[in-house]
Amino acid sequence: MRVTQGTFSFLPDLTDDEIRAQVQYCLDHDWPISIEWTDDPHPRNYYWEMWGNPMFDVKDAAAVMLELAACRRAHPEVYVRVSGYDRRLGRQTTAISFIVQRPAEEPGFRLVREEGADRQVRYSTIAYATDKPAGQRYAPRT
C-alpha cells in the first residue's frame, strides 16, 4: 500500500529534477530545508530521524541534493522526506514536507478494532512493517 503523507503525495513520485525545483522554490522563499528519514510509516509518527542539521544559510538546491544523495546512499530502503520551515513571525511552521524516497515494498497497515463497553469500537492502525524490529523492516533492495 502506497503511503501518502505530506505535499504531492497523491502525485507520482517526484523525479530528482522536480525535487530540485521544489527545493529551490523553498530556498527562494527563505524556508530552510531539512532532510529526515524513518522506517516507521505510521501517519502519527511525526518525529523522523534527522539527516544532519536543518540547512540554514544554504542558497542553492544543489547543496540539498548533495545531502539527499548522501542520505539515500546511507538509507536506501526507508522513507525519506524533505521539509521546508517557514520561520516568519506569524507562521513559524513547516510550510512544505514531501516524501522523496520510499521502500520498494510497502506492506501497508493493519486495522485493529477494539470492542469497548456499550458496543463502542475504537480503531487503531498498525504498520505491518513495525512488526519487525527497527533496522529490519524493509528488505534491502536486491
Added chain:
Amino acid sequence: MTAAERPTPEGGPGAAAPEAPLYVDLDAAIRETPVAEALAQLEDDLIGLRPVKERVREIAGLLLLGKVRERAGLQTERPTLHMSFTGRPGTGKTTVAMRMARILHLLGYVRKGHLVVATRDDLVGQYVGHTAPKTKEVVKRAMGGVLFIDEAYYLYRPENERDYGQEAIEMLLQVMENHREDLVVILAGYGDRMDTFFRSNPGFHSRIAHHLEFPDYSADELMTIAEGMVAQQQYRFDDGSRAAFREYIARRMRQPHFANARSMRNAIDRIKLRQASRLLASAGRVAVDELRRIDAADVRASRVFREE
C-alpha cells in the same frame, strides 16, 4: 564600451546545421545582459587595477560569447571558471571577487551569485573527522555562488604531515571537479606564497583557469582612493591636510605592514579620531563645515611623521 572591442563578424559558420541562423546579433546579446553595466561599474568604482579590469573584461567577453554560441546552436563546453587572485593585502581582491560573482551571475554561470568568504579556520577542523563536515558545510553554503578562500596557502602545512588541511584540500579539489556547475572557487593570497602553494598542490594549479595578479597601488591612486573614502564619509581635506596626506602616503608606503587601500582606511579612521578630539578640546561654537574639514595637524600627528 564593450561593443567596440568585441570582434563583430563572428556570425557565419556555414558548417552548422542547415536550420541554424547564419548571423547572430552580438550587440543585442550585449544589450540583453546587464553585464556591460556591471563592467562599467567595475571600471568606475575601482581605482587603478588596470590589468585586473582587463582580465575581468576578457573573461566576461569569453563567457558572453559562450552564451551566444550556445544560442546559435554551437556546442559550447562550460569553461572552467575557478580563479586565483594574487596580490598584496588591501589590493581589492575581495572587492573584485564580489564583482566577479555578480558578473558570473548576470551571465548565468552561477545561479545565485553570492560570495562566501572562507579562511583556513572555516575549512579545517580541530580533530580527526572534523574537517570533512566543516568543509562540506562551507561548500554547501557557497553552492550557486562563489567560494572565496582567502590566504589559501594556509590550508597546506608541509611541516606537519598529519595536518588536517590536506583533507580540506582534497575535498576542495573534488568539489572543483565534480561541482563545476554549482560553484566557482576563487583562491586568494600573496603572490609568492601562492606560487609555493600551487607548486606543492599541482591539482589546484591545473584546475584553475584564470590567474589574476593584483598590482600594488601607486601613490596617486592611493590618494584618489583616500579622497573617495573621505568624501563618502562626508569629510573633506583642505589644501594643507591634502598635502600632508600625500606626504603621509609616501612615508607609509616605505614602512612595513603596508596594506594598500586597507592602510588608507585605517589612516582615515585615526585621522577622524584626532579631528574629533581636536574639536572637542577647542569646544565653544563651531562652524558646521569645521565638522567636515580635516586639518593638516590631524594628519601630521600620525606616528608615521614622528619616526626618522
